[in-house]
Amino acid sequence: FYVVNEVVMKRLGHVPIHKGDFHLLPPKVQRFVAEKVEVMRPRGIYICDGTQHEADEIIDKLVERGMLSPLRAYENNYICRTDPKDVARVESKTWMVTPDKHQTVCRTAEGTEPLMGHWMSPDDLAVELDSRFPGCMAGRIMYVIPFSMGPIGGPLSKIGVQLTDSNYVVLSMRIMTRVSNDVWDALANNDFVRCIHSVGLPRPVKQRVVNHWPCNPERVLIAHRPPEREIWSFGSGYGGNSLLGKKCFALRIASNIAKDEGWMAEHMLIMGVTRPCGREHFIAAAFPSACGKTNLAMLEPTLPGWKVRCVGDDIAWMKFGEDGRLYAINPEAGFFGVAPGTSHKTNPMAVATFQKNSIFTNVAETADGEYFWEGLEDEIKDKNVEMINWLGEKWKIGDKGVAAHPNSRFAAPARQCPIIHPDWESPQGVPIEAIIFGGRRPAGVPLILETNSWEHGIFVGACLKSEATAAAEHTGKQVMHDPMAMRPFMGYNFGKYLQHWLDLKQGNRKMPQIYHVNWFRKDANNKFLWPGFGDNIRVIDWIIRRLDGEADLGLETAIGTVPAKGSINLEGLSDVNWDELMSVPADYWKEDVKEVRHFLETQVGPDLPAEVRAEMDKQEQRINAL
Ligand code: GTP
Ligand code: MN
Ligand code: MN
8 A cells, every 4th residue: 555645635636536546556656647637637536457347337337328239149249339530540640759850750851751750849749738638537537547568567568557538448458458456566666658548528518429439539639758658649539549558558659668678569460370290480470450460360270280379469579588589478468450351251260259258349230239340241140130330320231331430340358369379478478480571562562472681671671561451541542651560650760760670680699580471462353362361371381381491492582582383382272373473573673672762762861771771772783683
């Protein structure tokens, strides 16, 4: 128990503690809470303990109010519809706040807007905060959520405290992170990441609240102060903007901490793959949002004898151990996955994971009390069943429009995944031998290539591109740069980030081999050339045989080593057009290297590390010799 001092008491004023004991909070947390109570003026304080009992109480209240409704066909599954104006991350309103602009963004060419990192000065932030947060929780309860990213007390784990006035956030944080009173003990007098979130709609509410989902889309602001390890989020309840442990903390803030402390915080899945001979290898993979991380992490192999087990599906924190190997933990405790396209056929393990204790946001609900979204047409029992679509309208298969929003999501506890790895909560992490980059590349890019070295791999990661998806507010189908799959999540100057990757290579360290995959190459009829999903094990098989040093698998090209013809197991697959799938078209790559040079020179400019520039020069020479 900690004593509460007078200054804290004064700041709390007469705001009652609805639940929990303020004396449990370490003094730094007491001060943090009291300061924010004084600013945001909630009508009560609720200190979360993360228990099932607590969740049940909140769920009952939300069901009564109509914000959540139970999906009767399952156990403890709920559906929730947001205000249709609040459905995705809002990159244009997401800011990194540092005294020096170039701590956040690269020194881009004259007239070039930085694509990575979005900078705001501390003075401007102060103005923005002042016009939003004072009184913003009036009439609402402020929840205090103690959470750990990574197993509580683990050597790679970090602690955060989130304040929020959204009970949807409380329920979701409980699935996605480790919320428990034990966090206070693990924290003691140490520092923590300060997370402040408000839906931005004090009571009495002046606007109309749509779908019982309070938010304030016109006033959205998501701001990070890396030096202070602090996050301010206003106006949105959508997961990527409001579950601050995820992208805001585990990527944008953590990448800063990682740079200072010599480790890595990356937008990567982590998987354990066991060969038929019984040997297991751990792989991390970085794909931009909605490009297949959750699918790959839970892959059900179509090749006999192979076993894949999931450690994480979105974020990896990685640090070199004493033995020189790179160890990774999944800082999260749940999956916040894209719902559309998820089915027994594409991701049976995800489907098994969300049969209970899960929250579905912006999907459709059938009259039978089941969830529905695009991609489940072949699996639904009654194809004529009446539904309520994500907009709350009556809907049936075949009707105009869509059942679910393209960025609708499930939040499900990772421990419920049938193939969760037995070591997924190992505090030390699992040893990573390979890192895979990938994106949606309809043309020109082969199914798989191995990079030539750590440095070449970093160059390939820096050039990562993908067709735009629905995970953010972008529309259309253009191929966009998404370096290291971190473009929306870069916590600091991207040139310095690349330098940090380069610096990680040190004498005794065993650097992971770096690969690039493309499941999304299309033929002239716009059809995927590769079956993907469970068949991606065939590509993983090739990678692992490369790692294990098997001979005669590779063919050197200008852009890296691709599989020699016949070196990928295609048994049981009909009509795979190998030549089209693996080709490295000279014309395409001559264009690409020009575009990449333009991108790196205008976007990273003088911040581009010499080693990466050298890799670009070498690759350009190889391509121009084609
Ligand atoms: P975030 O969670 O937003 O970071 O995205 P993610 O990388 O986890 O994406 P996810 O696994 O949810 O993939 C989303 C989309 O990719 C779905 O539409 C899938 O159908 C599609 N997808 C995944 N794997 C494959 C594949 O191997 N081939 C093809 N063609 N599509 C795939
Ligand atoms: Mn993601
Ligand atoms: Mn995912």
